[in-house]
Amino acid sequence: MSLYQKIRQQSREFSQRTLDRHLRLGVTGLSGSGKTAFITSLVQQLTHGDLPAHLPFFAVVREKRYLGGQVNQQQRLSVPRFPVEQNLQHLQQQPPVWPPSTRGWSQLSLTLRYKAATGLRARLQSRSELALNIVDYPGEWLLDLPLLNMDYQQWCEFSWRLFRQPHRQAAANDFEQHLRLLNLQDGSELALQHSTEQYKALLQQYHDTPGAYLNQPGRLLVPGELAGAPMLQLFPLLPEQAGEHSALAKKLEQHYKSYCKNVIEPFYQQHFARLDRQIILVDCLSALNHGYAAMQELQQALQLILKSFHYGPSSLLTRLFKPQISKVLFAASKSDHATPEQHKALSLLLQQLLHQPLKLSHYQSAITEVMAIAAIRASTSGYVQADGLAQPCIRGETLGQKSVTYFPGEVPATIPSAEFFNQHKFEFLALQPISWAEHEPLPHVRMDHVLQFMLGDKME
Ligand SMILES: Nc1nc2c(ncn2[C@@H]2O[C@H](COP(=O)(O)OP(=O)(O)O)[C@@H](O)[C@H]2O)c(=O)[nH]1
Numbered sequence: 001m002s003l004y005q006k007i008r009q010q011s012r013e014f015s016q017r018t019l020d021r022h023l024r025l026g027v028t029g030l031s032g033s034g035k036t037a038f039i040t041s042l043v044q045q046l047t048h049g050d051l052p053a054h055l056p057f058f059a060v061v062r063e064k065r066y067l068g069g070q071v072n073q074q075q076r077l078s079v080p081r082f083p084v085e086q087n088l089q090h091l092q093q094q095p096p097v098w099p100p101s102t103r104g105w106s107q108l109s110l111t112l113r114y115k116a117a118t119g120l121r122a123r124l125q126s127r128s129e130l131a132l133n134i135v136d137y138p139g140e141w142l143l144d145l146p147l148l149n150m151d152y153q154q155w156c157e158f159s160w161r162l163f164r165q166p167h168r169q170a171a172a173n174d175f176e177q178h179l180r181l182l183n184l185q186d187g188s189e190l191a192l193q194h195s196t197e198q199y200k201a202l203l204q205q206y207h208d209t210p211g212a213y214l215n216q217p218g219r220l221l222v223p224g225e226l227a228g229a230p231m232l233q234l235f236p237l238l239p240e241q242a243g244e245h246s247a248l249a250k251k252l253e254q255h256y257k258s259y260c261k262n263v264i265e266p267f268y269q270q271h272f273a274r275l276d277r278q279i280i281l282v283d284c285l286s287a288l289n290h291g292y293a294a295m296q297e298l299q300q301a302l303q304l305i306l307k308s309f310h311y312g313p314s315s316l317l318t319r320l321f322k323p324q325i326s327k328v329l330f331a332a333s334k335s336d337h338a339t340p341e342q343h344k345a346l347s348l349l350l351q352q353l354l355h356q357p358l359k360l361s362h363y364q365s366a367i368t369e370v371m372a373i374a375a376i377r378a379s380t381s382g383y384v385q386a387d388g389l390a391q392p393c394i395r396g397e398t399l400g401q402k403s404v405t406y407f408p409g410e411v412p413a414t415i416p417s418a419e420f421f422n423q424h425k426f427e428f429l430a431l432q433p434i435s436w437a438e439h440e441p442l443p444h445v446r447m448d449h450v451l452q453f454m455l456g457d458k459m460e
């Protein structure tokens with residue numbers, strides 16, 4: 001893009017922001033939490049699902065003031081575009097499948113048109129517009145943000161504390177042994193690469209272990225455009241090794257700094273530093289499936305990530321010069337894996353999981369809400385008769401394409417103790433998407449509440 005085009009685009013965005021007609025929505029969540037499905041659903045609901053019966057809680061639609069949404073032409077052809085059409089195609093296949101997992105970042109911008117309900121705008125304009133910007137990225141990269149608050153030595157200490165947890169210890173033994181035998185004076189390319197490969201294998205093993213969420217650095221798992229870059233030669237030495245000023249430790253420290261400066265900081269500046277509103281998606285049900293350690297690590301990962309964002313009320317000045325997130329929605333995703341009467345407990349569980357960050361004072365200045373949602377509902381709910389009683393159940397198709405009707409179990413409203421997990425196994429099954437034809441509204445749970453919370457006040 002030429003400098004002229006760049007300035008034009010920036011000034012357009014600036015004037016839209018000045019007029020308060022532009023929103024950057026941050027979709028935040030660990031890998032597998034449902035970001036891609038959420039964005040796909042959000043775009044589909046806003047472009048094709050605007051029927052009052054389908055989005056009853058979204059006021060602008062319910063009041064028949066919504067005139068439609070449109071995906072904008074990408075201004076910069078070099079910027080990866082969020083593949084919404086391809087994702088919808090996956091859902092239309094027979095049998096339908098979920099969109100593939102995300103390997104790089106992409107973005108999409110939408111223009112939403114509506115009739116203002118009140119105020120000067122309602123009197124002067126027959127239609128108003130709101131621009132919405134959304135970015136998708138691999139969740140693995142999100143866990144890099146906490147690295148900005150640590151130096152290399154601290155990262156090594158952090159990593160080895162984590163690897164010594166009972167559920168991670170066994171897998172780390174070989175890598176620990178490998179490190180103990182290293183010649184710390186050898187900071188050569190070959191030595192670095194060899195140890196990085198060993199660490200990458202460990203990281204991949206953790207990544208494939210359900211409930212091991214905190215895997216850093218994210219680019220070793222999903223390198224994106226950085227495959228082969230020297231700063232990706234990075235691994236945590238044992239804390240006592242990192243403290244020595246050896247050739248290897250110095251080299252790793254350099255790579256760590258360069259990774260923070262050249263990868264994480266620009267990623268943060270580009271995609272997270274200027275968010276207006278944020279949805280944080282958390283897959284609590286699969287963490288319950290994977291037990292106590294998984295719940296603990298999920299909580300730790302969320303707390304670390306949320307420290308990276310700035311929250312506060314939005315005023316014209318802060319919107320323009322010191323953007324802060326003014327509204328945050330905590331959403332327990334994939335709530336369609338549980339029966340509807342369990343959703344209340346699910347949102348209480350999420351609230352408890354986030355107890356610490358919610359208590360932080362910088363957080364309280366934003367408007368927050370917690371709810372259980374399903375961006376793309378994959379089950380139908382109903383009742384079966386059991387012992388003369390109507391028992392709630394859901395019906396869906398397992399990933400092995402078996403039709404099932406069942407009660408998935410109760411969702412605990414608080415984080416269960418380790419002892420409880422020893423005696424009780426949760427089993428919230430993953431499901432295939434429901435068959436869906438193009439231009440039909442995409443089935444969901446509470447996406448209308450999400451839209452109302454995120455956009456409702458901007459479309460009054
Ligand atoms: N039942 C159900 N499953 C979902 C939903 N959203 C995501 N999933 C499942 O979770 C997986 C990961 O979702 P995805 O959006 O790719 O997560 P991301 O890594 O955060 O982008 C999908 O492949 C689906 O199996 C939902 O609303 N309902």
Ligand SMILES: [Mg+2]
Pocket residue numbers: 035036037101102136137138139
């Ligand atoms: Mg994704």
